[in-house]
Structure formats: structure tokens, C-alpha cells
Amino acid sequence: MFDNYTSMKGRVTVYSVPGCPHCIQAKTTLSKLGLPVCDVDLNKHRELQTHVKELTGRSTVPQIFFNNVYVGNNEDLQNLDPDHLERLVLLIREHPVPLDAPPVPEENSPDPEEFKCERDAYADMIEELKRSGVIGSHRRGLRVYRNSFTGTELVDWLCKEKGVDRKEAGEIAQSLTVRKHLNPVTGQRQCNEGSTIFRLLEHVPNAALNSGETAACSPIKACDLSEALRNQILKLYSDHLSKDGKTVDYKAMSQSLYFERYCELAVKLQRVELLSLSREEKLAFFINIYNSLVIHGNLHLGFPKNLWQRYRFFNYVSYLIGGEVFTLQDIENGVLRGNRKGVAQLLKPFSKNDPRLQVALPDVEPLIHFALNCGAKGCPPIKTYTPQDIDSQLCAAAEAFLENDDGCMIDSGRREVKLSQIFKWYKADFGGTDEKLLNWVFDHMGASRKKRSLQALMSQGNTKVSYLPYDWSTNSTD
Incomplete structure (x- = not known):
């Protein structure tokens, strides 16, 4: 220290x-x-x-x-x-440190314990299923589903290999679905006898960065895993941020043992239980996962360099979370913005029948825009969050963002307030009009010279709002 x-x-x-x-x-x-x-x-x-x-x-x-x-x-x-x-x-x-100096913690505070989880009761069964020959290809119309099996085939295999009757086999099959070992490709989510086609999570054909293997751990509380992931990200941040705190050495980060451990933990996101999360837990969990996924995406795919690459990056970089695929767009606009259309999106992220809709916040939370980091220099700086006192943490992030001239500038001479493009893109989240937007900005500023200047400007009326250029260049040191 x-x-x-x-x-x-x-x-x-x-x-x-x-x-x-x-x-x-x-x-x-x-x-x-x-x-x-x-x-x-x-x-x-x-x-x-x-x-x-x-x-x-x-x-x-x-x-x-x-x-x-x-x-x-x-x-x-x-x-x-x-x-x-x-x-x-x-x-x-x-002069030595006086008794009334501000407090500091004790030296050598213990590091958080390494996250551990129990092996799932069905993990061995899944390994046996992968070797059984049951998994194959199935056709429905013109489509062929590789690495798949039907509910009936799974029940037949359980009866034969585990020596159970069809009722118990059906119950086991349903447990495998509930415990996030497999997902339906067609038909109902109930895994019992029938023609519904299923796949193991590791065989779901998507680009999720934590796919390719099925997590063998028991179902995990999302908040517990989020805390473990948060600790790994904090270590990565502290090791690979530049001296000015604005750039990240992604190349060195990709070779870090902390990142290797992070990837192992990310696989376990497949098994988390999301529906029981409180609003505060949901905010902290998905903000942290979003910021982590951006870093993982940059390390795996490279930083997007143009409009098309950015579109693909935010719409395709994803994690399997609780058995469902969540892209960056899904997390930001589907979950954290209460299922609202994002920038240049024609449709809401989740349809009314999408199981992920159950996870979405009921209302948009404007403060998330100062917590999410897209990897560009124009984004808010990287931080992590905990459910405890999350609203105060988010208010502090907004206050810090508005303190910076990249977020807000006051030109008293021209009677103009210059704001980050974030406020333009998501203006509806801040009230939808210039007046409501300025009131929101004022209410979330810390006591400062800038806030006093804004107050004086707003009291005179007819304040012009404009938007600062957005810096899409990478925050990589390369």
C-alpha cells in the first residue's frame, strides 16, 4: 500500500x-x-x-x-x-501523520477466496451421453440439426443405461433442462418423451465466447459468480491499464493467468439462475458481465474499426448465461434498458415469447449509460459494481462522467451546453426533451464550478444543447 x-x-x-x-x-x-x-x-x-x-x-x-x-x-x-x-x-x-488524518484500512487485507463450486450431480451422466451414440443429426423439413437428439431418444437411453422406468427417466430428462445442461432446438422446453429436438449447451451453434463445453458445476447463484468474475476483472484492470488510466494493453491481458482463470469462470455463467435476481443484483450482475464481455470480445476478435464491424460486434459477441444466449445488445437494450430499441435497431431485442424477457428490468435505468464500457476512448472508464448500494455507485459514476469535459462542457459565452453523444443516442432515457435532459444532467452533477455555471445558464432560459464528437478509436495501447 x-x-x-x-x-x-x-x-x-x-x-x-x-x-x-x-x-x-x-x-x-x-x-x-x-x-x-x-x-x-x-x-x-x-x-x-x-x-x-x-x-x-x-x-x-x-x-x-x-x-x-x-x-x-x-x-x-x-x-x-x-x-x-x-x-x-x-x-x-x-510532519508525521496526525491522529485526525483520514482513515486507511489495515495492511495486508486478505484477498477474496478463490471461487469454487460443487460438481453437478448430472455432470457424469452428460459425459456418458456424449459417448453414447444417441447424439446425431435430425431433419425437420429442409433443416438439419446436427449434434442433437429428441426427448424420446433421451428417455429411451436413460431407461436402458440407468435401469429406470419411463416416468423416472422423463423426470431426469426434465431436470437436465432445468439445470441448464441442454436446450430445446424445436418445440417445448419440457424435456420428456416427444419429438422436440434438444442439444447440449456446448453444441448450441452460436458464437458465445463461453461455449464449446458444458459447465460441470452445480447451478450457481448469479451474484456469487459475479463477485468472482468481478475480482478477476479488477486484477486484470490494475495490471494492464496505462499510467493515465485511459488505455488497456489487451495483448498482455490475453496472456495473463488472471484472464485464463476468468475464461474458466465465464463457462460457469451457463449455470446461473437469473429469475430470482433482485433489481439491484440484476443491475450489478449485467453491468459487470457487459464490461467483461467487451474485453473478452476484444481479446478474441479484435477491436471493431468501422461502423459495420461495430454493428456485428455488439450484435454477435455473446455469452451463454443461464442457458440462454445474451449479446451485448441484448444485455444493454434488452435487460438494462427494459427491452427498448437500441441505436439503429428496428425491433425490440426480446419478443413477447422470448424467455429472456423475464430477466429484463421493468423500466429503463438511465444511469447504466455511465457504467457500461464499450472499449472505445469515448466510453466511461471501466469500473465494477456490487448489488449493495448500487444506485449510489451508479450516481457516482454519472457524477464522475459529467465532471469530465468529455462528458459535459459549459460555454457560458455562447449560452451552450455541450454533452457526450451518449445523451443524444439515448435522449429518450433522459426525458426526451432538451429541458428535461438539462434538468437530469444538473441533478446528477456534483457540487462544482461547472454545476454553478450550468445553473446560471439554465436560470436565464434558452440554453442551447449540442453534442461533442464521439471518439470511437480503440482504448488499446496497440
Whole structure:
């Protein structure tokens, strides 16, 4: 946690989160000054978040203290008067940390335990089924379904190989469907005697990045697996972000043992139970999965370089989650935006008979736009989220986004507010009119000079809204 600066008596405390460019810029500046930095990760030590906000009045990061003297955020640090900065450095050099300095966690906090799950009771049966010769090709009309079997064929095999009667065999077959081992290709989802065609999840012909094998673990609570995936992503972020926090070394990330472990965990997404998730759990789970899937897609396919490649990327890069395929578009517009049409989409992601519709939020959540990272430089910085206090976390993400001039600029002379293209693309989510949009932006800004400027502009009326160019270039270091 501490850098070794033996000549310094005090410390600089920086409250930060992984993936925050402002945090990394601040720590880089402090390091160049030769100051001992105590970096407190508020994602890891969430118990300190409320206290930091009480001390600073802000929920964004970084928040910086020289001993017990509050300096502010990264912008405040960069704009310090040279004489004032010199006095602060002298304070750290000559004065020990006072008792009323801001709190820091204890050293050597234990890392989260490695995620483990029990082997599913039917995993061995699935391996036997794959070797049985039952799986083959089936024709329905002009279509041929490879690597498939009918409900009747499965029941016949269970009766013969497991020595059970047809009723028990039907119950076992249905359990295999419920426990996400197989999916119907045609017909009903109930797997019993009949002509419905089924496939094992690993044989579903799609480009899901966690397909190709069937997860052998027992059904998992989505939140438990999400936490494990979150920990792996945090490690990847911290290891492969640039010093300014704006670019990612994807090539190095693809060779990381943390990424290898992440891919193993991603396979287990096939077995999660989604329908029992609360709104807060659903938000955290699908935001984290979206951001992780973007990274996985970039590593597997490369970063999309033009409009057509972006369309294909967001409509085809997918995971098998709870037995169903979810693309990036499905997650953003189907689940998190309450099944609304996305940019350039003619139809809603989920039809009324789509089983994934049961997972969609009942209403759009505008704050998700500041949590989702598409991998471009114009996207909000990468963060991860937990169900606990998710709304405050999302508000803090919006506040941080609006603090940045890439998200919002105020031109008082021209009576103009310049906003990210995100607000144009999803204007309906923010009220649908310029007036409602500006009110939403104002309500979600932190106390700052920019907010006061916006308030003065709005009080005069006739405020013009325009949109900043969007930077689609990759955030890769390549």
C-alpha cells in the first residue's frame, strides 16, 4: 500500500478505484513529486465510502489528503498554486501523520477466496451421453440439426443405461433442462418423451465466447459468480491499464493467468439462475458481465474499426448465461434498458415469447449509460459494481462522467451546453426533451464550478444543447 520513502514523515492518502483515469493521473503526479502515497481502493474497502463522502462532500474519486489536509480531486491537484504545493510537500516531509488524518484500512487485507463450486450431480451422466451414440443429426423439413437428439431418444437411453422406468427417466430428462445442461432446438422446453429436438449447451451453434463445453458445476447463484468474475476483472484492470488510466494493453491481458482463470469462470455463467435476481443484483450482475464481455470480445476478435464491424460486434459477441444466449445488445437494450430499441435497431431485442424477457428490468435505468464500457476512448472508464448500494455507485459514476469535459462542457459565452453523444443516442432515457435532459444532467452533477455555471445558464432560459464528437478509436495501447 505504501511506497518506500524513508525521508518522508507524513503521507498522501488517495481514495481511488481501479480503472479510474483521474485516479491514475493523480497518483502519477504524486509519484513524480517523490511523495509517499497510500492508495485506498474504495472498491475493495467499501466500508470507508460513506466516511470519505462525509469528509469531502463528494462521492467521486480520487479524493486526496496531504496528512490531514484535504486537497480535493485530480483537477484540484493539477491546478494547485506552485507555492501552495511546495508547502504541502514540506508538510509531508517534516510532519508525521496526525491522529485526525483520514482513515486507511489495515495492511495486508486478505484477498477474496478463490471461487469454487460443487460438481453437478448430472455432470457424469452428460459425459456418458456424449459417448453414447444417441447424439446425431435430425431433419425437420429442409433443416438439419446436427449434434442433437429428441426427448424420446433421451428417455429411451436413460431407461436402458440407468435401469429406470419411463416416468423416472422423463423426470431426469426434465431436470437436465432445468439445470441448464441442454436446450430445446424445436418445440417445448419440457424435456420428456416427444419429438422436440434438444442439444447440449456446448453444441448450441452460436458464437458465445463461453461455449464449446458444458459447465460441470452445480447451478450457481448469479451474484456469487459475479463477485468472482468481478475480482478477476479488477486484477486484470490494475495490471494492464496505462499510467493515465485511459488505455488497456489487451495483448498482455490475453496472456495473463488472471484472464485464463476468468475464461474458466465465464463457462460457469451457463449455470446461473437469473429469475430470482433482485433489481439491484440484476443491475450489478449485467453491468459487470457487459464490461467483461467487451474485453473478452476484444481479446478474441479484435477491436471493431468501422461502423459495420461495430454493428456485428455488439450484435454477435455473446455469452451463454443461464442457458440462454445474451449479446451485448441484448444485455444493454434488452435487460438494462427494459427491452427498448437500441441505436439503429428496428425491433425490440426480446419478443413477447422470448424467455429472456423475464430477466429484463421493468423500466429503463438511465444511469447504466455511465457504467457500461464499450472499449472505445469515448466510453466511461471501466469500473465494477456490487448489488449493495448500487444506485449510489451508479450516481457516482454519472457524477464522475459529467465532471469530465468529455462528458459535459459549459460555454457560458455562447449560452451552450455541450454533452457526450451518449445523451443524444439515448435522449429518450433522459426525458426526451432538451429541458428535461438539462434538468437530469444538473441533478446528477456534483457540487462544482461547472454545476454553478450550468445553473446560471439554465436560470436565464434558452440554453442551447449540442453534442461533442464521439471518439470511437480503440482504448488499446496497440
